[in-house]
Amino acid sequence: MFKKPNRAKNIRQPVIANTPLKSKADKKKTKKSLGLSFDQQDEDDSGEVFQVKKSKASRKMATERKLHLPESSGLTANTQEMPSTYNDDYLASLRASTPALPTSLKHTMTTTTDDDDSALLAEKFPKTMNARLGGVAIPDSNAIHAAKKKRELLRQGVVMVDNEQDFIDVEATTGSRLVREEDDVGDDGEGEFEQYVGQQITLDKDEAKKQEQAQRQDAQDMILDAQEDDDSDSDDQMDRWERDLIKHGGVRAKYEEQVVDPYATPRGYKPALVPDASPLPSLDDVLKRLDLLSTDITYSMRQYESQLSDAQKGMLDLKIPLLEQLENETHDIIAAKQQIVQDRRWLDDMDLLLSFASVPGHLLETDEDVTMDEFGRTPESKFSETSRNRRQGERQDRLQKHSGWTDEADAKETAYWSDDELQGGWLEKKDQKLDDIEGPKLDALLEDVGDEFRTLEAVKSYFEAWKTEFYEDYKNAFGSLSLPAAFEFYVRCELVTWDPFSNPLEFDAMKWHATLSSYGIVDGLEGHEDADIELLNKVVEKVVLKRIKNLLDTMNPVSSQETRYAVHAVEQVSYYVEKHEHPFQDLMIQVEKMIEKPLLRYAALTESATLLANEPHSNKQQFIWRQLKYLKNLALWRRYIPKDSLLSLGRLIVHRIVMPLLRPHVIPGDTDLENEALALCARLE
Structure with missing residues (x-):
């Protein structure tokens, strides 16, 4: 940031004492000065002149210079006192008498006139060449030492006094010279320091x-x-850069953002069209019209809200628990038959299995078999010889009563017989109990219900009136969503004694289906049936499908007749509920569990059974054919049960129930049974 000032040259100037010598007595009287001054003009005449002490080498070189001065030199030592001031005439005379070269070098120039290079060097650098001895071309060690010492003193700032009498500095001011790179290397800032310090x-x-x-x-x-x-x-x-840009066309016009006035009219604004003035209705007319509308709406809303509250809260909350009791009673009656048939088939199969294999006793006995009665007696074992003989006699009696059957000709058909018929008038008792539920008990349930809510047709008429007369209110109140819940009670009353596995019925032949299929269709009106077109589907999903699922545990999976009836009922459900929907898939899962439950019980026995040495082959055939009956019935479910689940049930029958009892490499008859089992299982794929 600062300009480097010119370094002052340390030019040696001869110092001549102007003060005359005094005696020793005068020196003692000289007053001591407190300061030092380098300027002789500012000091009194009585003061001493400060002189720089020269080193020993410098004094020696000065002495040698005086000793070797040539005798022919015309210059004489100037011993006269220098005037205290200089004028123009005096300076001009000094310039005329000053030699171009020092006296010591003149002799060298005269003696060595042939050495042009030395003369030129002495002319350009007289101060440096002064260190030479007279008549010697190459400086010796003393000259080199003196030159080094002088440079060191100059670097330390000591003012050198030239003792040569023939050299007079003409210029009073210091000049500048070209600064070379080698000078900057040794520069330690002496000039700048002197300029600021003094x-x-x-x-x-x-x-x-x-x-x-x-x-x-x-x-x-x-x-x-x-x-x-x-x-x-x-x-x-x-300024120069801007002129260059303007000259070469590199200046862009400054973009000035247009100031938008927030209160100015927008660009492209079109004033709104003001309609023509129309007469305003009077306040009384408007109030009367609003009163009429509000009165009609309030009346209609109160009417249908009261009807819905009476139908759903007042009556349904009380009647549905009673209806559930009737449904549970029907379920117990139907399940009683299934339990009797299932226990009888289990004991007959155990009699056949124990005739050709031994089974661990803990797998056969149940908690009921070891429970003692009130007198401390243990009931007779179901697998004792007496019990086994009694069951065989009862089975023969049932076979003889069954028309078209012989003892030996139809052994395979006898094994496939489900044997689900009950004796002793049990079927008549069952029908009587179901008729009692459907007649007197159901009438007693609806005895205190008025005629307007007693039947499904009466409730349907109210909803149809609401829909046709106040369609907007019906739509805004989502009346279609409340229909399945409102009609559910009456559909369940009609299906309270329905057994889908022994009394198959078509859905469209039922009374509730005929009543609800015409809901929402009014002659002359179009579009009102759009929201209620799914009513039958919702009723089947909410009521019928749930009823079938609750009765699955009463089905006999061995009976071909009941299996066909169950498949028919599921097929009708698929007409209203899609197979990929969750309710239908949940129904199929329950069917799989119902079929798998007895199979797992048989698999646990056959896997732990040990075949006897002298096994009766006929009993083994009967037992295996009775188990293959499950495979034949599984083929009826191929359209509804997923393929993977169906094959899993088939492998359970073949590999865990049938194969552990066969020895085809020992008994030839077992090969036919194995092939038959594999063929039935292949039909499931």
Whole structure:
């Protein structure tokens, strides 16, 4: 930032004492000075002149120069006193009498006229060549040592006094010279230091303070000058850069953002068209019309809200628990037959299995077989010889009563017989109980219900009136969503004694189906049936499908007749509920569990059974054919049970129930049984 000032040359000047010599007595009376001064003009005549002490080598070189001065030199030592002042005439005479070269070098030039290079070097660098001895071309060690010492003193800032009498410095001011790179290397900033510190050491406080203030002022002036020069340079460069851009066309027009007035009219604004004034109705007419509308709406809403509350809260909350009791009673009657048939088939199969294999006793006995009665007696084992003989006799009696059957000709058909007929008038008792539920008990349930809510047709008429007369209110109140819940009670009353596995019925032949199929269809009106077109589907999903699922545990999976009836009922459900929907898939899962439950019980026995040595082959055939009956019935479910689940049930029968009892490599008859089982299982794929 600061400009580097010119370094002052340390030019040696001859110092000549102007003060005459005094005696020793006068020297003792000389008053001591407190300060040192390098300027002779500012000091009194009585003061001493400060002279720099020269080193020993420097004094020796000066002596040698005086000794070797040539005798022919026309210059004589100037021993006269120098005047205290200089004028123009005196300076002109000095310039005329000053030689171009020092006296010591002139002799060298005259003696060695043939050495042009040495003369040229001496002319260009006289100070350096002064260190040479007279008549010697190459400096010796003393000259080299003197030159080094002089350079060291110059670096330390000591002012050298030239003792040569023939050299007079004509210029009073220091000049500048070209700064070379080698000069900057040895520069330690002496010139700058002298410029700020000063060349005099002042012991007077006031004078030192003035010098310090002057130095600070000079430093501030230099800083301001440097800043002004820097600013002027940067301004000049910026102006030159702008002129170049303008000259070469590189200046873009400054984009000025348009100021938008928020209160100004927008561009493209079109005023709104003001309609023509129309007469306003009177306040009384408007109030009367609103009163009529509100009255009609309030009346209709209250009417149908009361009807719905009576139908759903007042009556249904009380009647549905009673209806569930009737449904549970019907379920127990139907399930009683299934339990009797299932236990009888289990005991007959165990009699056949124990005739050709041994089974661990803990797998046969149940908790009921070891329970003692009130007198502490244990009932007779169901697998005792007496019980086995009694069951065989009862089975033969049932076979003889069954028309078209013989003892030996139809052994395979006998094994496939489900044997689900009950004796002793049990079927008549069952029908009587179901008729009692459907007749007197159901009438007693609806005895205190008015005629307007007693039947499904009466409730349907109210909803149809609401829909046809106040369709917007019906639509906004989501009346279609409440229909399945409102009709559910009456459909369940009609199906309270329905057994889908022994009394198959078509859905469209039922009374509730005929009543609800015409709901929402009114002659002359179109579009009102759109929201209620799914009514039958919702009723089947909510009522009929749930009823079939609750009765699955009463089905006999071995009976081909009941299996066909069950498949027929599921097929009718699929007409109203899609197979991929969750309710239908849940129904199929329950069917799989119902079929798998007895099979797992048989698999646990056959896997732990041990075949006897002298096994009766006929009993083994009967047992295996009775188990293959499950495979034949599984084929009827192929359209509804997933294929993977169906194959899993088939492998359970073949690999865990049938195969552990066969030895085809030992008994030839077992090969036929194995092939038959594999063929039935392949039909499931």
